[in-house]
Amino acid sequence: MNCEYRQKIALYADGELGPPEQQEVSRHLATCPECSAALLELLEMKKSVRLAGSRFSAPPELRRAVQEKLRVRETSAVFWKWGFAAACCLLVAMLGVMIYSRQQRQDWVIASLVDQHVTNLASNLDHRVDVLSTDRHTVKPWFQGKLPFTFNLPEITADSPFKLIGGKVAYQGQEPGAELLYEIRKHEISVFIFRGQEGSSKLVHDRGSSFTVEHWTEGGLRFYVVTDANSEEVDQLASMLQQANR
């Protein structure tokens, strides 16, 4: 009854045997009615189960819903991809505009300060400064009550090539600030100090108008040095001012 091949019938019916075993079982089936009957019954059952078991097919609305879900993800992926690209472009454009407008504003400030410096040079000494003194301890206190901020002036020693002439109140963008006048070998140097943003920024050279302009931010103050003296001398004065205001 229990033929030794019976255990292989299911493997044979399920196509799980390798070619040599498959052939071996085939040969055996030709001679064993018991195994042949078992195989036929199993194949019959497999067929019945396949037919009866394939009972449910996806309703059209499920197919639509699944396709919709795939499309939504696809659309949202495309949206995010292009949306991200567009947002990046917009950000770059905005940064460009900001940098450009900031640069424009800076250019405009420098141009107006150069104008003030030139106007000053053309004036009589009486009009160039409102406080006339080489002593920083006279000039600085003069600004008390006139400006909404305070600043320090560097000490000018006797052997220094620089000489403080005096100062007056200057305006820029309706903001009051200090305008200090220095001299180095007959060249006059205007130093403008206004309120600015907190933090500090590096020294920037600007020679766009044949005048040397150096500007930086330190301790919430904006410093502008405008002169026709050479840039090494401007650097030296700028460095003294930076040290005094640290």
Place this chain on the structure above:
Amino acid sequence: MDERFNKEFEQLALPLLDPLYNFACWLSGNPDEARDLVQETFVKALKAFASFQAGTNFRAWMFRILRNTFLTSRTGLERRNTSQQDEDGYDEAVVSYDTPELAIMRQADTELVQASIARLSPVFQEVLLLADIEEMKYQEVAETLAIPIGTVMSRLARARKQVREHIVDALGKKS
């Protein structure tokens, strides 16, 4: 995730919609739940498609996601808790081979076979569905259910035996 990625997934997965839905209906016994299972399977599979390794069995992967989704559903948990019956220690070597009942098997109508499949406990039913309806190889069934091939073989033998016994019994009573 680009468009080509989605298209590739769609091409592989959409032909499996009917088989997955059929499997989900058998597992859950409820068309509404099956619909949800299938939708969740597609969403999960698409999300995880990036981690799907080319060359491995996509069909087994999809069926595994569906089955795992079912097992963590309320119905799945309930069925799992009530179906741990007399399976352990079963060995195909000790299956008794009854006299073939070809004539009786031929009399079995679709309704009776469906009832026989429905009576199976989930562990036997899922092996039978994957092997005989989806015509998966044992290896594929083993991958889908994350069980050894030996277990696939013994569960399949047992599932067939129970279906056969039920059919024989039902038809025997009728006659």
